[in-house]
Amino acid sequence: QKEVEQDPGPLSVPEGAIVSLNCTYSNSAFQYFMWYRQYSRKGPELLMYTYSSGNKEDGRFTAQVDKSSKYISLFIRDSQPSDSATYLCAMNNNAGNMLTFGGGTRLMVKP
Amino acid sequence: DVKVTQSSRYLVKRTGEKVFLECVQDMDHENMFWYRQDPGLGLRLIYFSYDVKMKEKGDIPEGYSVSREKKERFSLILESASTNQTSMYLCASSLLGTSDYEQYFGPGTRLTVT
Numbered sequence: 001q002k003e004v005e006q007d008p009g010p011l012s013v014p015e016g017a018i019v020s021l022n023c024t025y026s027n028s029a030f031q032y033f034m035w036y037r038q039y040s041r042k043g044p045e046l047l048m049y050t051y052s053s054g055n056k057e058d059g060r061f062t063a064q065v066d067k068s069s070k071y072i073s074l075f076i077r078d079s080q081p082s083d084s085a086t087y088l089c090a091m092n093n094n095a096g097n098m099l100t101f102g103g104g105t106r107l108m109v110k111p
Numbered sequence: 112d113v114k115v116t117q118s119s120r121y122l123v124k125r126t127g128e129k130v131f132l133e134c135v136q137d138m139d140h141e142n143m144f145w146y147r148q149d150p151g152l153g154l155r156l157i158y159f160s161y162d163v164k165m166k167e168k169g170d171i172p173e174g175y176s177v178s179r180e181k182k183e184r185f186s187l188i189l190e191s192a193s194t195n196q197t198s199m200y201l202c203a204s205s206l207l208g209t210s211d212y213e214q215y216f217g218p219g220t221r222l223t224v225t
Contacts, residue, residue: 043201097159
């Protein structure tokens with residue numbers, strides 16, 4: 001079993017929909033949680049960064065961490081075609097500088 | 112503006128060739144990483160370096176080596192390329208920190224070995 005699991009999708013939604021992307025993990029030592037967005041043929045770029053449990057909001061994006069369930073989510077409100085990309089979750093346990101990545105979920109937002 | 116650059120976007124090499132992939136960052140980051148990304152397997156760490164001339168094996172180091180002679184430059188070497196090394200290679204860098212673990216990625220090199 002992988003340390004971080006993520007449904008690969010593809011997830012196809014109409015423009016304007018609310019999107020929910022999720023990761024589950026097994027290592028309870030993870031404390032820092034990130035979401036990266038990767039457009040086709042590009043490198044990943046950081047979208048959201050949260051520490052421990054709770055919510056963080058940035059514009060149309062909300063990151064949610066539930067450490068008791070070992071579950072993190074990224075919500076996208078009013079989704080746009082420009083949100084079409086692969087979304088990767090990543091985590092760190094504060095014991096080194098490496099990240100553990102999920103496999104990524106491919107999102108397609110149709111106009 | 113933060114920048115990580117990779118020497119080539121696309122590369123085609125023959126089996127058995129020695130391949131060099133270069134990565135340069137301009138953020139004075141201590142850490143540098145090499146990953147490969149394959150469909151269904153996600154990002155897998157090949158090697159990382161936390162200082163000049165220092166290197167640590169990642170999850171899949173077999174068939175690869177690295178070199179870090181200068182802080183801003185981290186090279187990935189495929190000693191004898193094989194078809195199973197056809198992949199997207201991503202370089203990243205980050206601070207040597209205790210709470211800021213963000214990694215900054217380059218655009219990637221899509222390597223095809225024939």
